Amino acid sequence: xxxxxxxxxRDICQRGTSLTIQCQVDSQVTMMFWYRQQPGQSLxxxxxxxxxxxxxxxxxxxxxxxxxxxxxxxFSTLTxxxxxxxxxxxxxxxxxxxDTQYFGxxxxxxxx
Amino acid sequence: DQQVKQNSPSLSVQEGRxxxxxxDYTNSMFDYFLWYKKYPAEGxxxxxSISSIKDKNEDGRFTVFLNKxxxxxxxxxxxxxxxxxAVYFCAAxxxxxxxxxxxxxxxxxxxxxx
Numbered sequence: 130x131x132x133x134x135x136x137x138x139r140d141i142c143q144r145g146t147s148l149t150i151q152c153q154v155d156s157q158v159t160m161m162f163w164y165r166q167q168p169g170q171s172l173x174x175x176x177x178x179x180x181x182x183x184x185x186x187x188x189x190x191x192x193x194x195x196x197x198x199x200x201x202x203x204f205s206t207l208t209x210x211x212x213x214x215x216x217x218x219x220x221x222x223x224x225x226x227x228d229t230q231y232f233g234x235x236x237x238x239x240x241x
Numbered sequence: 242d243q244q245v246k247q248n249s250p251s252l253s254v255q256e257g258r259x260x261x262x263x264x265d266y267t268n269s270m271f272d273y274f275l276w277y278k279k280y281p282a283e284g285x286x287x288x289x290s291i292s293s294i295k296d297k298n299e300d301g302r303f304t305v306f307l308n309k310x311x312x313x314x315x316x317x318x319x320x321x322x323x324x325x326x327a328v329y330f331c332a333a334x335x336x337x338x339x340x341x342x343x344x345x346x347x348x349x350x351x352x353x354x355x
Contacts, residue, residue, distance in 0.1 A: 133284070162341040171245070171345040172285070172330065221284055223341060230340045232277075232284030 131156050131224050133233035141239045147210045150236045152222030154203045160225040161199060163207045166235075167218045175220075178205040212240045244268045245333050247346035254353050260318040262349050264331030267312065271333035275343065276305060276316050279328040288329075289316070321353045 132155040142148050152161065161178040176197055177185040184197035199205040209216050217240045222233040246265045254260045264274075272293040277285035291298040291305045291314065298305050304317045318325055328350050332343040 138282075160339055160341050169347070171243070171347045172332075172343075173345070174342060177339075177341065223284075225339060225341045229287050230343065232286070234282060234284045 131158055131226055131231045133222055133224055133231055135220075135222055135233040135236050137236060138234065139237040139239075141241060142212055143241055144213055146212055147208055148212065148238060149206050149208045150220055150222070150238075152205045152207070152233055154224045154231075156226075157202045158224035158226055158231075161205045162223045162225070162230075163195070163197060163205070164221040164223060165218045166221065172221065175207070178207075209238065212238075214240045216240050242267075243347075244271075245331055245344050245346040247329075247331055247349050249349050250347070251350040251352070254321045254351065256323055256353055256355050257320045260316075260321045260325065260351055260353065262316040262318075262329050262331075262351065264314045264316075264346055265312060266314075266333050268333070268335065268344070269312075270335040271344070272336045273334040274305070274307060274314050275332045275334070276303075277330040277332060277345075279330065279348070285330055318351075321351075323353045323355050326351055326353050 134153050136151045163175040164172045166172045174187050175190045178197050178199040180199045196208045219235040221235045275290040276288040278288045279285040289303045291307050307314045328348045330348045331346040
């Protein structure tokens with residue numbers, strides 16, 4: 130199994146600012162993803178973090194708003210840019226091993 | 242368009258009794274289903290899964306049933322324990338898709354009372 134850590138675990142930010150969330154996996158994994166869970170909603174896939182190339186975004190999510198990096202197999206970052214209160218969510222990093230998906234603990238973001 | 246729905250936001254059960262969590266889906270391309278359990282301040286953890294070629298999968302106290310014609314699945318926990326109190330997410334995967342690209346339901350909060 131893989132252990133995933135995220136930093137920060139939570140943050141309160143002002144409207145218009147940006148926050149970068151870091152995700153570290155303790156072992157090499159094939160794929161990494163970023164999800165969002167808005168209050169009262171289901172987990173929604175934002176994008177696939179591709180190693181050494183641009184992320185692949187799902188419908189409704191764009192690179193300018195959610196730039197993602199994955200410089201190596203075990204590390205990825207998600208930036209939430211020009212934040213608004215609607216961005217208040219839990220952001221989760223996930224990694225896929227050989228047969229299942231592992232979730233990080235999440236980053237709880239509140240935008241004032 | 243919510244392709245995976247968990248219509249019960251919460252469920253309260255007495256310790257030792259059965260907990261039944263339900264999930265409905267609309268996308269006929271889904272052929273693999275998973276249940277995740279989530280405690281506060283932690284990420285979801287995998288609980289049990291079922292392929293569309295089966296109608297039942299059992300793992301200890303946990304059993305998942307799949308009714309493809311009704312596009313419905315359920316998770317049974319018997320007997321329920323207070324430590325089972327958590328949020329349970331149903332998730333679905335379409336054929337040939339990476340495990341990472343799951344479609345989730347909204348979750349059901351299960352509370353098991355001693």
